Amino acid sequence: MHDYTPAPGLLNGRIILVTGAGGGIGKAAARSFAAHGASVILLDKAVPALEAVYDEIVQAGHPQPAIYPMNLEGAAPQDYEELAAALEREFGRLDGLLHNAAFLGTLTPLAQYNVETWFKVMQVNLNAPFLLTRACLPLLERSQDASIVFTSDSVGRKGKAYWGAYGVSKFGLEGIMQILADELEGMPAIRVNSIDPGPVRTLMRNRAYPAENPAGLATPEQIMGVYLYLMGPDSKGISGQALDAQPAAG
Numbered sequence: 001m002h003d004y005t006p007a008p009g010l011l012n013g014r015i016i017l018v019t020g021a022g023g024g025i026g027k028a029a030a031r032s033f034a035a036h037g038a039s040v041i042l043l044d045k046a047v048p049a050l051e052a053v054y055d056e057i058v059q060a061g062h063p064q065p066a067i068y069p070m071n072l073e074g075a076a077p078q079d080y081e082e083l084a085a086a087l088e089r090e091f092g093r094l095d096g097l098l099h100n101a102a103f104l105g106t107l108t109p110l111a112q113y114n115v116e117t118w119f120k121v122m123q124v125n126l127n128a129p130f131l132l133t134r135a136c137l138p139l140l141e142r143s144q145d146a147s148i149v150f151t152s153d154s155v156g157r158k159g160k161a162y163w164g165a166y167g168v169s170k171f172g173l174e175g176i177m178q179i180l181a182d183e184l185e186g187m188p189a190i191r192v193n194s195i196d197p198g199p200v201r202t203l204m205r206n207r208a209y210p211a212e213n214p215a216g217l218a219t220p221e222q223i224m225g226v227y228l229y230l231m232g233p234d235s236k237g238i239s240g241q242a243l244d245a246q247p248a249a250g
Contacts, residue, residue, distance in 0.1 A: 001245050004225040007020050010232040017093045017136070019072070019128075020101030024202040025151070027218030029098055034062035036228060041087065045071040057061030066090065069216070072101055072128040073120055080135035086233035093142035096231045099129040099150045099173070107162045118165045122178050125169035132177060140190050147231050150177045152194040158241060174242060181240030193230055193237035196247035197223055218246060 016033050020026035022044035029039045034057045043051045043063050049127060050067045057065050079159040087094060090117040104122040106114065109116055129150060140146040155163040156170020199205065223245040229235050230243070 002225060002245075004229045004234075006036055006225070006228040006232060006234075008036065009232075010036040010228060013098075014038040014095040014231070015041070015093065016096035016098065016231060017041040017043060017068075017087070017094060017096045018100060019043045019132070021053055021130070022046045024204065025197055025200060025220045025223070026098070026100040027053050028224060029100060030065070031057060031060075032167070032221070032224040032228060033096070033167070034065060034233060035060065036232070037063065038065045038231070039091070040065040041068055041130035042066065042093075043068045043070050045069065046072075046101060068127055072124045073103070075128065075131070076127070077131055080084065081198045084135040087136070087139055091139075094139035095138055095143045095146050097133065097136055097140065097146075097148045098227070098231070099148075101128065102151065102166075102169075102204065104207055105165045107208065108164055109162060110164060113164045122172075125166065126172040126176075128244055129173060133180065141187070145233055145236065146190045146236065148177075148180070148190065148192045149227070149230050150174075150192075150194040152177075152196045152242065154196055154198070157196065175200075177242070178240055184239070188237070191230075191237070191244060193235075193239060193241045195226055195230070196242070196244050198244060200245075 011033055012226055016038045018030045020027050021030045021042035030042055034040050042053055044050050047069050054065050103121050103124040105117050150173045154172045155167040177192055177194045184190050199217050201214045201219050226243055226245045
């Protein structure tokens with residue numbers, strides 16, 4: 001999948017929701033999905049960033065996207081139901097859901113981890129994907145070929161010191177992915193998987209590794225192969241898998 005070559009119209013006619021679409025990997029995914037024919041719903045808390053991505057997609061001649069501003073940190077369960085209702089009115093169904101939005105928090109020993117930060121990380125990284133998936137499942141069930149993708153991390157597959165709430169939240173996402181994939185096993189039209197992007201040149205990576213030289217990292221655009229694979233029909237039958245966007249080092 002690291003060398004996957006998508007067909008130009010791979011996602012023609014598909015409706016895909018991307019969280020954290022204002023920058024980094026979410027922005028690259030939204031642009032890539034649109035470039036391959038999808039109508040993308042851009043969700044982020046930063047409206048100017050969403051508008052910039054919207055303009056780029058439209059100017060490139062791709063299907064017109066939609067903007068849905070939402071702050072996952074403060075969103076209540078009712079807000080997700082309202083989002084799903086708006087999507088139903090506008091589109092009638094959903095063919096793809098990429099959970100990309102995340103909050104790093106702090107790299108701190110658990111014994112000293114700030115409780116308020118812990119809850120904030122869990123709200124954005126774990127509670128929000130659960131609530132959004134739950135609200136959107138009826139829309140995904142209306143698709144003939146739907147894909148749910150959770151963005152994971154290596155520290156959410158093997159515990160690593162100091163990664164605190166972020167690491168725990170990513171372990172939780174892997175659990176949600178596995179449980180949901182198992183629950184939907186009798187509904188082959190919906191597949192559920194996770195992606196570990198690996199080291200990528202993003203603001204979050206820079207915050208976590210401030211001394212690292214970003215020039216040696218992959219750009220978000222360079223890792224889109226696995227994202228396109230999972231969102232398109234070539235991945236039919238693949239569900240419950242924890243995939244990597246980049247080959248293992250060494």
